[in-house]
Amino acid sequence: MSNSIYTLAAWLAGDFSNWEQAIENPPFFAHIRVCIRPIAALADQGVWLYLEQAYDYMLQQPYRTAVLQVLPLSDQQIKIVNYKLKQPTDFFGAARDRGRLATLTLAHLEPLPGCDMQVTYGSGKFSGQVEPGKNCCVFRNGRNTYLSSEFTVTEQTYSSLDRGNDPETDERVWGSIAGAFEFKKKTSFAAEVGEIYPL
Ligand code: CYC
DSSP states (O other): OOSSHHHHHHHHOEEEEOHHHHHHOTTTOOOEEEEEEEEOOSSSSSEEEEEEEEEGGGTTSOSEEEEEEEEEOSSSEEEEEEEEESSGGGGTTGGGOHHHHTTOOGGGEEEOTTOOEEEEEETTEEEEEEOSSSOOEEEETTEEEEEEEEEEEOSSEEEEEEEEEOTTTOOEEEEOSSOOEEEEEEEEOHHHHHHHSOO
């Protein structure tokens, strides 16, 4: 049962903080909050989650928002399809406001081709990485990059390493130079997964 999209969605559903890491290593790690919350079924398939990443002192102005569609791929594999919002600012803060989150529909979304995450379960955690092919294109700080990304999730933790690399040389252009961000779950929204997606 652990190898299930509902378990993965329930573990991802929460308000996370890397406070301990930020205090320990302030030059390399800002205090970041990641808030992931289930949204009403936008289509007939999978579990849908809304995500906001923000500096802890600017929760209402997240620097990145996304919608994740968690889908079964095979007995052993789960796929997360990534979407961006057409008008991200319209939903700023909705991760902590269920009423506004409930108004989010498929019409607000655009696909992010090449950015699917491939996920497997083992040893008590889910591990994933962006699909191979260097096709998840991110234009950032005036440069074209492709995303290299990996993450692990347990019931209480979320760890991620997102970087943008140069398509020609593979050198790192943006993202952590000191390893993965290590988040702890401060509030769980796991129960909302069961409410919205009754089994
Ligand atoms: C970008 N991070 C991305 C993108 C993906 C992910 C797919 C490219 C598409 C986009 O721009 O939205 C990551 N997607 C994921 C992960 C999962 C997923 C991990 C599994 C749940 O479905 N990311 C972090 C750190 C932070 C960060 C806390 C510091 C480096 O996890 C930053 N990610 C970050 C940034 C971008 C990004 C700055 C580029 C956004 C942009 O400039 O457009």
